[in-house]
Amino acid sequence: MVSGQVLIEVNGLKKIFSDAENRVIALNDISLKVLEGEIYGIVGMSGAGKSTLIRCINRLDTPNEGQILYRGDDILLMDRNQLLTTRRKMGMIFQQFNLFMQRTIAENVRYPLEIAGVSRKKADQRVMELLEIVGLTDKATAYPVQLSGGQRQRVGIARALASEPDVLLCDEATSALDPMTTQSILDLLQDINRRLGITILLITHEMAVIRQICHRVAILDGGRVVEEGSVDEVFLNTKSEAGKRLFGVLPEQSSEDPGVPSLRIVFDGAAAEKPVISTLSQETGVSVNILSANMNHLQGKMYGQMIIEKPVSEDENKAVIDYLLKQGLTVKEVNKP
Amino acid sequence: MSWDQLLPLILEGLWDTLYMTIPSTVLSYLIGMPLGVLLVITSKEGIRPMPVLQSVLGVTINFLRSIPFIILLVLLFPVTRAVMGRAIGTQSIIFPLVISAFPYVARMVEGAIREVDHGVIEAAQSMGSTDWQVIRKVMIPEALPSLLNGAAICMVTILGYTAMASAAGGGGLGALAITKGLNMRKYEIMYSASLTLVAMVQIMTLFGNQISKKLDHRIK
Numbered sequence: 162m163v164s165g166q167v168l169i170e171v172n173g174l175k176k177i178f179s180d181a182e183n184r185v186i187a188l189n190d191i192s193l194k195v196l197e198g199e200i201y202g203i204v205g206m207s208g209a210g211k212s213t214l215i216r217c218i219n220r221l222d223t224p225n226e227g228q229i230l231y232r233g234d235d236i237l238l239m240d241r242n243q244l245l246t247t248r249r250k251m252g253m254i255f256q257q258f259n260l261f262m263q264r265t266i267a268e269n270v271r272y273p274l275e276i277a278g279v280s281r282k283k284a285d286q287r288v289m290e291l292l293e294i295v296g297l298t299d300k301a302t303a304y305p306v307q308l309s310g311g312q313r314q315r316v317g318i319a320r321a322l323a324s325e326p327d328v329l330l331c332d333e334a335t336s337a338l339d340p341m342t343t344q345s346i347l348d349l350l351q352d353i354n355r356r357l358g359i360t361i362l363l364i365t366h367e368m369a370v371i372r373q374i375c376h377r378v379a380i381l382d383g384g385r386v387v388e389e390g391s392v393d394e395v396f397l398n399t400k401s402e403a404g405k406r407l408f409g410v411l412p413e414q415s416s417e418d419p420g421v422p423s424l425r426i427v428f429d430g431a432a433a434e435k436p437v438i439s440t441l442s443q444e445t446g447v448s449v450n451i452l453s454a455n456m457n458h459l460q461g462k463m464y465g466q467m468i469i470e471k472p473v474s475e476d477e478n479k480a481v482i483d484y485l486l487k488q489g490l491t492v493k494e495v496n497k498p
Numbered sequence: 499m500s501w502d503q504l505l506p507l508i509l510e511g512l513w514d515t516l517y518m519t520i521p522s523t524v525l526s527y528l529i530g531m532p533l534g535v536l537l538v539i540t541s542k543e544g545i546r547p548m549p550v551l552q553s554v555l556g557v558t559i560n561f562l563r564s565i566p567f568i569i570l571l572v573l574l575f576p577v578t579r580a581v582m583g584r585a586i587g588t589q590s591i592i593f594p595l596v597i598s599a600f601p602y603v604a605r606m607v608e609g610a611i612r613e614v615d616h617g618v619i620e621a622a623q624s625m626g627s628t629d630w631q632v633i634r635k636v637m638i639p640e641a642l643p644s645l646l647n648g649a650a651i652c653m654v655t656i657l658g659y660t661a662m663a664s665a666a667g668g669g670g671l672g673a674l675a676i677t678k679g680l681n682m683r684k685y686e687i688m689y690s691a692s693l694t695l696v697a698m699v700q701i702m703t704l705f706g707n708q709i710s711k712k713l714d715h716r717i718k
Contacts, residue, residue: 219624248626259621262716263639273625275635304715317621324625 167230168328168360169195169218174227176213176384187213188224189384195328200354200361202371202392204407205381211364214381215332218362219251220244249277252321252359256333258313260305266316267292267301273323291319295349311342318349322359329353331363335370347374368407372396380404422471423452424478425493426485437488438469445480447472468495499686507674508690514588514669515698518660522595523653530600533559534607535633545619545629559601567598567659571666586667591660599656606652610644611637643714650706654699661695671695 176188187210195201205211216222218229220236229236231247239247261269267288274284292298295315305313314334321329331350335343351374354361365371371378371392378395380388382403388395399405426437442448450470471494472478485492537555540548565573571594578593579585614637622636638645661672671691679688711717 221620221624245626245628248624251624253621253624255617255621257615257617259615259617261618261622261636261640262615263642263714265715272622272635276625276627276631306716306718320621320625330624 166197167194168197168232169362170230172228172230174214174217174224174229176210176217176222176224186384188217191227191386193379193386193389195360195362197360198358199376200351200363200374202375202378203362203364203381204368204371204378205366205403206406207366209381210384211381212332215330215362215364218330219248219253249273249324250327251330252324252326252328253330253332254314254317254321254334256336258317260313260316262305265302265304266297266308269305269316270319270323273320277324287323291322294322294353295319310338311345314338314346315349318353322353326359328360328362331361333365334363336365336367343370350374380407421452421496423468423495424471424481425495426467426469426490428467428490437485437490441481441484445477445484447477447481449481499684504686504690507678507687508671508694511669511671511674511691512694515657515660515671518588518591518595518663518668518670519653519657522592522599522656523649525592525596526599526603526652526656527649529596530603531607533600533604535611535637537604537608538611538637539629539633543616545623545632559604562597562601563605567594568662568665570594570598571662588663588669591663591666591668595656595659598659599652602655603652606648607645610641610648613644614640643710646710646713647706650702653702657695657698657702
């Protein structure tokens with residue numbers, strides 16, 4: 162439940178990365194408030210400064226200026242011990258999961274309890290409860306390498322919850338996952354927020370993630386918050402350029418660069434289990450050029466998308482599109498930047 | 499020369515070689531391991547950046563590593579005498595072996611720990627780990643397979659150094675091959691001592707690799 166109490170308050174945060182030649186302002190005067198019990202999303206294109214921002218919250222990165230208040234205490238002014246205690250109140254999950262590869266799943270989840278000095282017996286009991294929450298009790302003795310991406314993120318979530326945090330920081334937590342797994346992780350996060358009342362601060366580049374689970378959103382562009390508000394409000398009347406781009410109101414690339422005319426093929430698991438592209442060439446006699454692909458194999462089905470170069474002749478193009486549609490795929494003409 | 503005469507020589511040499519190699523390896527790790535960890539954590543991207551200390555340490559280690567063992571052995575005679583009681587002999591040579599090997603061990607440990615994914619270390623930090631907890635519970639266990647492989651390589655290197663022990667009146671298989679074999683033209687001694695060394699290197703490497711693989715849970 163959103164209580165209206167401010168849990169995290171960021172004031173005038175500034176972070177500059179500089180070396181001999183370059184000076185990059187990653188965060189420029191960022192201010193925002195995360196309320197207790199809400200799911201707060203920060204969205205932006207890559208390079209917008211999102212990762213830097215979330216890493217500043219638990220001081221994995223140190224900003225140059227500004228304040229980060231956690232329940233009113235400035236994290237940037239804390240001494241080592243206070244910082245460690247506060248970090249234990251903030252769970253964090255990562256894009257690449259960052260599990261301990263030489264520890265079993267149960268041992269991974271137990272780590273935060275070990276470092277907090279919880280007795281072995283109590284810790285083991287808590288570990289099983291946590292694995293229950295994320296639905297992985299049967300994997301307790303497995304090692305991370307034996308798990309799928311989605312399962313690894315579940316372990317990451319269980320581990321982050323072990324110290325009974327008030328807030329969960331999610332650093333692109335679903336960006337390495339396929340659409341279906343993303344869905345299940347988002348459901349889990351939402352469930353955790355509702356059932357355990359844990360505040361969630363997440364960053365993502367995917368507007369879908371924001372729309373699906375967030376209560377409020379901040380849009381980050383060029384190191385600044387360009388828009389902030391409830392998700393519905395921001396979605397309905399998007400003012401910023403960055404927001405419009407993210408919501409798909411504007412094309413993702415600028416008009417000066419039209420990009421390569423391409424076909425975007427979406428695999429949603431419905432397509433028959435056969436090599437679509439090679440049969441496409443055989444059936445239509447058109448050889449296609451794959452520009453990029455982001456595919457996942459799940460339970461014998463294909464998920465993800467592939468971008469192929471659009472055939473130059475209209476006839477060939479039509480043949481290709483028809484063929485793909487017949488395979489139960491979704492095809493869209495786009496310009497690949 | 500008959501087997502009856504050869505075997506006791508080889509066994510004695512083997513014992514002396516192990517007597518020099520094993521304690522030297524252990525002592526080199528006692529010194530080199532903390533230094534290797536220090537090299538990692540004090541580096542610019544480390545969890546406790548201390549650039550000055552890091553470069554002083556780095557330069558010192560490189561300096562020690564660049565001195566050939568046989569030279570170091572001689573240079574260290576006075577120090578060895580002070581530390582071990584006498585400058586020469588199988589036992590005394592452990593001291594120069596350690597001095598020569600610990601910088602090597604430090605670099606080996608540094609390399610192994612550097613392989614640990616930075617993200618995993620950050621995850622541990624995000625959970626409120628102290629630096630010591632990060633080192634003891636994350637860096638070292640996560641690098642364990644690599645550390646064990648490194649230990650096997652270090653041991654083989656030290657084994658190689660022991661072959662030069664004869665220059666300082668030490669025993670072992672190397673000394674046996676040179677003094678009783680080569681110098682006295684008893685080639686059967688030279689060959690059997692050398693072959694025993696070869697076998698030892700093979701066994702150490704094989705064991706190191708096997709244990710390392712066995713303990714590596716990144717392999718399905």
